[in-house]
Amino acid sequence: MPFLVVENLSTSYSTENGKVHAVQNVSFSMNAGESIGIAGESACGKSTLGLSIMRTLQGGTVESGRILLDGESILDMTDEEFARHFRWKKLSMVFQGAMNSLDPVYTIGQQFSDVLREHGHLQNHLNVMTAALRSVNLDPQVLKKYPHELSGGMKQRVVIAMALLLKPRLVIADEPTTALDVLVQSQILNLFKMLKKENTSFMLISHDLATISEICEKIGIMYGGRMVEFGSSEEIFEKPKHPYTQALIKSFPKLHSDQRPKYIPGSPPSLLNAEPGCRFIQRCPHAMEKCKKDPKTTKTDSGYVQCFLYE
Numbered sequence: 444m445p446f447l448v449v450e451n452l453s454t455s456y457s458t459e460n461g462k463v464h465a466v467q468n469v470s471f472s473m474n475a476g477e478s479i480g481i482a483g484e485s486a487c488g489k490s491t492l493g494l495s496i497m498r499t500l501q502g503g504t505v506e507s508g509r510i511l512l513d514g515e516s517i518l519d520m521t522d523e524e525f526a527r528h529f530r531w532k533k534l535s536m537v538f539q540g541a542m543n544s545l546d547p548v549y550t551i552g553q554q555f556s557d558v559l560r561e562h563g564h565l566q567n568h569l570n571v572m573t574a575a576l577r578s579v580n581l582d583p584q585v586l587k588k589y590p591h592e593l594s595g596g597m598k599q600r601v602v603i604a605m606a607l608l609l610k611p612r613l614v615i616a617d618e619p620t621t622a623l624d625v626l627v628q629s630q631i632l633n634l635f636k637m638l639k640k641e642n643t644s645f646m647l648i649s650h651d652l653a654t655i656s657e658i659c660e661k662i663g664i665m666y667g668g669r670m671v672e673f674g675s676s677e678e679i680f681e682k683p684k685h686p687y688t689q690a691l692i693k694s695f696p697k698l699h700s701d702q703r704p705k706y707i708p709g710s711p712p713s714l715l716n717a718e719p720g721c722r723f724i725q726r727c728p729h730a731m732e733k734c735k736k737d738p739k740t741t742k743t744d745s746g747y748v749q750c751f752l753y754e
């Protein structure tokens with residue numbers, strides 16, 4: 444059985460203007476030891492997907508669907524059950540911009556200790572904290588430091604170490620390299636590769652396909668709140684099917700090619716009171732009359748695509 448199964452997950456936010464359908468009927472699975480990348484433009488629902496799985500939605504509601512983690516239905520659990528047995532222990536998250544939310548008035552050691560205490564870990568704090576810091580190549584002396592004494596790259600390693608404190612099998616990392624300089628980005632990616640070898644799986648949420656391709660065996664492409672294509676990294680890059688996936692790949696610069704990146708004309712659809720039909724219809728060069736209905740899911744070699752061109 445896969446380690447994580449997400450089935451027909453829909454999550455929305457209620458606003459005074461109506462419902463924002465941030466995640467609509469998203470399904471995918473990942474096996475233990477695999478890593479998955481979730482890619483797409485800003486506001487396509489990828490962060491909400493991560494927060495729904497982590498059960499840390501602020502103001503949002505999971506409306507329907509199932510999430511099975513290690514065979515157990517986590518949406519059917521009480522908050523207390525999930526916090527006691529799953530959050531941080533089997534599944535943790537590096538939140539977007541987390542390195543900027545380290546508390547400036549406490550040392551890293553105090554902040555790590557708080558996390559351990561909150562999750563019922565009462566003994567051997569120093570050993571656990573030291574091991575977590577060493578796993579991200581940081582000296583345990585960092586425990587005595589305040590956040591302002593650390594560089595951006597060190598702070599990002601600290602929040603990754605914090606996510607690893609209780610040795611979860613899956614870490615959801617939301618834009619973990621955004622706002623870091625190129626050198627530090629590559630250090631963080633190398634760190635993820637090393638942690639993968641030590642059996643930590645990642646769900647890497649990023650707008651940057653190049654970052655995802657370095658780490659992940661599987662990729663889910665999100666557009667307008669839906670996962671429009673899902674498959675192996677190889678298939679997504681070599682034989683992308685959905686017109687949005689194709690356009691997204693062409694929009695990134697390639698190192699060994701003279702081809703200039705092509706931007707995607709138009710802008711993403713609003714998720715407020717989303718209408719039926721393919722969400723890419725306004726920007727798709729292949730749009731047809733029938734695309735005003737919702738495309739069904741069609742199997743591909745390693746996953747699926749939602750587009751009338753393949754039905």
Ligand code: SF4
Nearest residue numbers: 721724727734750751
């Ligand atoms: Fe384009 Fe239609 Fe496919 Fe949507 S369903 S991506 S509009 S061809």
